[in-house]
Amino acid sequence: MALFTEEIKDSVGEIERMVQSRGDAALMALTEKFDGVKLESLKVSEEAMDEAFVNVSTDLLIALEKAKENIEKYHRKQLRESFFTREENGGMLGQMITPLKRVGLYVPGGTAAYPSSVLMNGIPAALAGVKEIVLISPPQQDGKIHPGVLVAAKLIGITEVYTLGGAQGIFAMTYGTESIPKVDKIVGPGNVYVTLAKKMVYGQVDIDMIAGPSEILIIADKDQNPAFIAADLLSQAEHDPLASAILITPSKALGEAVLKELEQQQQNLQRKDITQTALENQGKIIITETLEEAFHLSNRFAPEHLELLVEDPMSHLPKVENAGCVFLGPYSPEPLGDYYAGTNHTLPTSGSAKYFSPLSVDDFIKNTSLVYYTKEGLQRARKDIELLADYEGLEAHKKAVSLRFEEDTEDRKI
Numbered sequence: 001m002a003l004f005t006e007e008i009k010d011s012v013g014e015i016e017r018m019v020q021s022r023g024d025a026a027l028m029a030l031t032e033k034f035d036g037v038k039l040e041s042l043k044v045s046e047e048a049m050d051e052a053f054v055n056v057s058t059d060l061l062i063a064l065e066k067a068k069e070n071i072e073k074y075h076r077k078q079l080r081e082s083f084f085t086r087e088e089n090g091g092m093l094g095q096m097i098t099p100l101k102r103v104g105l106y107v108p109g110g111t112a113a114y115p116s117s118v119l120m121n122g123i124p125a126a127l128a129g130v131k132e133i134v135l136i137s138p139p140q141q142d143g144k145i146h147p148g149v150l151v152a153a154k155l156i157g158i159t160e161v162y163t164l165g166g167a168q169g170i171f172a173m174t175y176g177t178e179s180i181p182k183v184d185k186i187v188g189p190g191n192v193y194v195t196l197a198k199k200m201v202y203g204q205v206d207i208d209m210i211a212g213p214s215e216i217l218i219i220a221d222k223d224q225n226p227a228f229i230a231a232d233l234l235s236q237a238e239h240d241p242l243a244s245a246i247l248i249t250p251s252k253a254l255g256e257a258v259l260k261e262l263e264q265q266q267q268n269l270q271r272k273d274i275t276q277t278a279l280e281n282q283g284k285i286i287i288t289e290t291l292e293e294a295f296h297l298s299n300r301f302a303p304e305h306l307e308l309l310v311e312d313p314m315s316h317l318p319k320v321e322n323a324g325c326v327f328l329g330p331y332s333p334e335p336l337g338d339y340y341a342g343t344n345h346t347l348p349t350s351g352s353a354k355y356f357s358p359l360s361v362d363d364f365i366k367n368t369s370l371v372y373y374t375k376e377g378l379q380r381a382r383k384d385i386e387l388l389a390d391y392e393g394l395e396a397h398k399k400a401v402s403l404r405f406e407e408d409t410e411d412r413k414i
């Protein structure tokens, strides 16, 4: 993955070694180095969680509540039920769903506050029935987590929160330290350091996906509004200097109009430095011969967010093979999905939408298969199983079935 340069790999490798060998002391030192903050403790106290409510507006609380409702409604549809099927031979087969025991949520916070990510990561975990949810997020300059993040955590019942960010946070939740307990799975988006650390620890814990610097790709036909397109491109460029914003269109005139709009709209943005770097390095306006070619290129890129700004967008949907989330039509701007519609905003990046899905309730459960056969059922299946075991040369497998029907062992008890 081109995103992870040798320099970043070396730096994250060193962070891992430090966390493994020095635990909390390394976490404190790394927080001082990367966040510029000297922490006294990592765990956020109950009082600090409550105090956060004083520092957010009532309007923000109401907006978070509404977003929470929409996210819950959408994710509730993803819930699965355990089942048993009755087989013709009198047996039963089933699938038992159990929640993961302990998960760690990473909520970004380096250059912006992300209360929305608390809801996006925490709600599906809570719906799945996870009992132990740990949340980590980096400190601001005052040494505290953004109050909006703490408030959002409390709104969805998360109380175990640690002031810790970056790759060190991911390694702490993987290996455990004096203060941070080890988890079974780590989910949540983050910058390039966080994302590389997650990739490195996969296998020692589970992870959700590669959810790194944000991406938007817009496919637009000639009749679209250039101001809408520029605004949506900038909305993702402002996340990170490594974010990507791409327009693909068969209309050269539209491409030129969007370029002008980008220049104008960017002037007034607070995070202009970030959008400028992102657009210079990862921004593209690609003019194709046809709309079909635009879909072909988009599928190769496999963007995190794909906007279809074309006439009758629904009719083009079957052409989309790879994308984290698709936004259809001019009144479905990407930030609608970031905050509010109810779909999850933790989405695969760096081309990984070819094989990863958006974060969902499925990330927080596991299936256990169940098998129950009667004696008669096994008797009927016996020949086929013995034949298959013979073919595989696995004699003990065959015996585990056949001895149940041998006269001298059939009714044996101790």
Ligand SMILES: NC(=O)c1ccc[n+]([C@@H]2O[C@H](COP(=O)([O-])OP(=O)(O)OC[C@H]3O[C@@H](n4cnc5c(N)ncnc54)[C@H](O)[C@@H]3O)[C@@H](O)[C@H]2O)c1
Pocket: 011, 034, 035, 107, 108, 109, 110, 111, 112, 117, 138, 139, 164, 165, 166, 167, 189, 190, 191, 192, 193, 194, 210, 211, 212, 213, 214, 239, 240, 243, 304, 345, 346, 347, 348, 349
């Ligand atoms: N794909 C998704 O689903 C999704 C969703 C939301 C946000 N995002 C992305 O999350 C990211 C948020 O990034 P952020 O930086 O604001 O917050 P962050 O919390 O991901 O990263 C901040 C941390 O990075 C560490 N760090 C900073 N500079 C470092 C360095 N030079 N070396 C080692 N570690 C360093 C620090 O510890 C800091 O606490 C953005 O890239 C955004 O696009 C992605």
Ligand SMILES: N[C@H](CO)Cc1c[nH]c[nH+]1
Pocket: 114, 116, 117, 213, 214, 215, 236, 239, 304, 338, 345, 346, 347
């Ligand atoms: N666009 C981000 C995912 O790439 C999610 C987000 C959170 N807040 C604002 N945006």
Ligand SMILES: [Zn+2]
Pocket: 214, 235, 236, 239, 335, 338
């Ligand atoms: Zn966003």
